[in-house]
Amino acid sequence: MGLNKKKVSKGLLQSDDLYQYILETSVYPREPEPLKELREATASHPGAGMGTAPDAGQLMTMLLKLVDAKKTIEVGVFTGYSLLLTALTIPEDGKIVAIDVDREPYDQIGFPIIKKAGVEHKIDLIESEALPVLDKLLEQASIALFFFKLQLHENEGSFDFAVVDADKVNYCKYHERLMKLLKVGGIAVYDNTLWGGTVVMPIESTPEQMKLGRQSIMELNKLLAADTGDQISHAALGDWITICRRLY
Numbered sequence: 570m571g572l573n574k575k576k577v578s579k580g581l582l583q584s585d586d587l588y589q590y591i592l593e594t595s596v597y598p599r600e601p602e603p604l605k606e607l608r609e610a611t612a613s614h615p616g617a618g619m620g621t622a623p624d625a626g627q628l629m630t631m632l633l634k635l636v637d638a639k640k641t642i643e644v645g646v647f648t649g650y651s652l653l654l655t656a657l658t659i660p661e662d663g664k665i666v667a668i669d670v671d672r673e674p675y676d677q678i679g680f681p682i683i684k685k686a687g688v689e690h691k692i693d694l695i696e697s698e699a700l701p702v703l704d705k706l707l708e709q710a711s712i713a714l715f716f717f718k719l720q721l722h723e724n725e726g727s728f729d730f731a732v733v734d735a736d737k738v739n740y741c742k743y744h745e746r747l748m749k750l751l752k753v754g755g756i757a758v759y760d761n762t763l764w765g766g767t768v769v770m771p772i773e774s775t776p777e778q779m780k781l782g783r784q785s786i787m788e789l790n791k792l793l794a795a796d797t798g799d800q801i802s803h804a805a806l807g808d809w810i811t812i813c814r815r816l817y
């Protein structure tokens with residue numbers, strides 16, 4: 570089949586059966602109960618397809634453990650699958666800055682399950698466009714003490730982990746901010762980095778609603794490949810993720 574005749578699909582594996590096999594054999598049996606409940610509750614939401622894929626979630630959990638994450642950022646919450654897995658993984662005194670322009674799916678579906686799991690105290694959910702929040706986090710805090718000004722860089726280089734799963738058009742801008750907010754050795758995970766396979770489709774056969782995202786994700790992939798300040802790896806999970814580790 571020629572590239573221009575391929576249909577857009579979320580799972581980019583050889584077959585849906587193979588994907589189902591991975592989920593049923595290795596992912597669902599090990600999924601914590603609150604995450605399973607959240608995934609099942611999300612299934613009836615009209616935007617269910619946007620939820621983080623559980624196989625990608627399994628890798629995120631491992632990465633969080635590997636970097637011993639305590640302070641994290643979540644860009645794009647929806648009902649909160651990746652948020653909850655983060656909250657379940659980081660320590661009791663860990664903190665997550667979670668940002669979404671629309672907190673309704675979180676309030677209605679995610680929050681009751683997150684509260685029942687006893688991890689809501691780790692989450693600071695901010696209903697906003699993500700970019701101004703990231704910029705605010707990066708702003709220098711300063712305290713004036715008589716004639717002296719004490720400069721504090723509270724957030725720069727202080728986060729261990731970030732998940733980016735929101736508006737694709739801003740991914741490059743999120744990357745620029747996150748590489749300052751993350752510690753050296755910190756990890757950012759970008760979701761949808763092949764954008765349903767559209768990155769290799771001719772523009773004419775890309776569905777209209779995916780065109781802007783396609784262009785932005787292609788720019789992100791170029792930016793990540795050229796950035797010597799980080800190490801990257803693509804992982805064929807969900808709609809494809811790219812793991813990015815700050816090197817210096």
Ligand SMILES: C[S@@+](CC[C@H](N)C(=O)[O-])C[C@H]1O[C@@H](n2cnc3c(N)ncnc32)[C@H](O)[C@@H]1O
Binds near residue numbers: 621734736
């Ligand atoms: C793919 S969903 C996130 C899925 C989520 N990570 C999960 O685990 O289910 C994308 C979310 O990004 C949010 N969003 C879109 N544009 C945004 C922006 N500019 N700033 C913050 N959030 C945004 C949407 O409201 C939506 O909830």
Ligand SMILES: O=c1cc(-c2ccc(O)cc2)oc2c(O)c(O)ccc12
Binds near residue numbers: 619621735737
């Ligand atoms: O179908 C989608 C759509 C989005 C999406 C579109 C526009 C925005 O401003 C934010 C998100 O994100 C998705 C996603 O992250 C995914 O894994 C699957 C499908 C979609």
